[in-house]
Amino acid sequence: MKDGWLNKVNWAQDGLVPAVTQEADSGRVLTVAWMNREALQKTVQTGEAHYWSRSRRKLWRKGEESGHVQKVRSIRLDCDEDVILLEVEQVGGIACHTGRHSCFFQKLDGAGWVAVDPVLKDPAEIYRR
Amino acid sequence: MKDGWLNKVNWAQDGLVPAVTQEADSGRVLTVAWMNREALQKTVQTGEAHYWSRSRRKLWRKGEESGHVQKVRSIRLDCDEDVILLEVEQVGGIACHTGRHSCFFQKLDGAGWVAVDPVLKDPAEIYRR
Numbered sequence: 547m548k549d550g551w552l553n554k555v556n557w558a559q560d561g562l563v564p565a566v567t568q569e570a571d572s573g574r575v576l577t578v579a580w581m582n583r584e585a586l587q588k589t590v591q592t593g594e595a596h597y598w599s600r601s602r603r604k605l606w607r608k609g610e611e612s613g614h615v616q617k618v619r620s621i622r623l624d625c626d627e628d629v630i631l632l633e634v635e636q637v638g639g640i641a642c643h644t645g646r647h648s649c650f651f652q653k654l655d656g657a658g659w660v661a662v663d664p665v666l667k668d669p670a671e672i673y674r675r
Numbered sequence: 676m677k678d679g680w681l682n683k684v685n686w687a688q689d690g691l692v693p694a695v696t697q698e699a700d701s702g703r704v705l706t707v708a709w710m711n712r713e714a715l716q717k718t719v720q721t722g723e724a725h726y727w728s729r730s731r732r733k734l735w736r737k738g739e740e741s742g743h744v745q746k747v748r749s750i751r752l753d754c755d756e757d758v759i760l761l762e763v764e765q766v767g768g769i770a771c772h773t774g775r776h777s778c779f780f781q782k783l784d785g786a787g788w789v790a791v792d793p794v795l796k797d798p799a800e801i802y803r804r
Contacts, residue, residue: 551787564693566704573702575695578758590783622779623788625771629707631779642754650751650760654719658680659752 552583556628562598565630567641569648570619576641576648579608581630586621593618595632612672614638638667645669681712685757691727694759696770698777699748705770705777708737710759715750722747724761741801743767767796774798 557563562580569576579597581589584605588596592607595616599606609615616634623630642649644665651663686692691709698705708726710718713734717725721736724745728735738744745763752759771778773794780792 551783554788564707566695566707568702568704573697575697575704575760578693578695578753621783623781623783624707624778625773625775625780626778627781629779631704644754646754649753649755650758651754652752652756654680654750654752659683 552587554627555583555586555623555630556626557583558628562600563628563630565595565597565632567595567616567632567634569636569641570633571635574648575650576616576634576636577608578649586630589618589632590621595634609637612638612640612643614640614672616641640666640672643669643672645672681716683756684712684715684752684759685755686712687757691729692757692759694724694726694761696724696745696761696763698765698770699762700764703777704779705745705763705765706737707778715759718747718761719750724763738766741767741769741772743769743801745770769795769801772798772801774801 561582565579565581567577580600582598585596585598595608597606615637618632618634620633645667646663646665651661652659653662690711694708694710696706709729711727714725714727724737726735744766747761747763749762774796775792775794780790781788782791
């Protein structure tokens with residue numbers, strides 16, 4: 547596969563697009579992160595989700611510290627070609643750095659945002675290397 | 676509910692955050708759009724998804740032209756508090772302006788991006804007013 551498919555993505559001025567990552571089996575949206583060309587290319591080459599960390603300003607293989615790798619089943623692009631959708635198998639069942647299944651654990655109710663999903667593993671345990 | 680919950684969202688410098696919208700019953704990710712404070716507030720007040728159109732630079736009630744309104748079942752916020760996740764019922768079963776169910780109809784295969792989902796209704800018919 548030539549690199550033309552990478553050019554079809556409407557990378558923003560900063561070279562990034564949002565990437566939504568959804569768990570294949572449950573349908574849960576796990577994470578939203580950012581990709582640049584290299585991240586998308588690495589994701590395709592390795593079959594594991596790679597993102598661009600805006601805070602650390604570097605390429606980031608999801609799970610490189612935690613072991614919570616995302617194995618990619620499919621990659622989609624939206625109609626405006628500026629958002630990526632990954633369907634993945636979430637290794638360890640934990641996508642969030644807080645130790646929860648999904649990053650979207652806060653739900654709006656009449657009182658405000660409420661954390662409704664449990665912490666499955668203490669982050670101190672996940673990241674103790 | 677006071678406005679404190681709106682302040683908990685980490686609005687970017689341009690006042691926006693991405694909003695991922697997922698169909699409640701199917702789990703399909705339908706759209707990714709952008710919200711400002713007003714869009715989120717209107718979404719909560721009315722129970723229908725409102726976004727900020729970056730191209731038209733105005734508040735946009737999803738479906739205002741097409742009739743393909745998104746009825747909101749739940750609203751979630753991620754761990755960094757800078758992405759919104761809506762769970763909706765998609766009126767008409769069509770979220771994309773191309774007449775498809777989801778905006779994510781292009782799938783990457785060995786040859787590049789391939790449109791894999793059918794057009795359910797001709798856009799000329801959807802937008803003929």
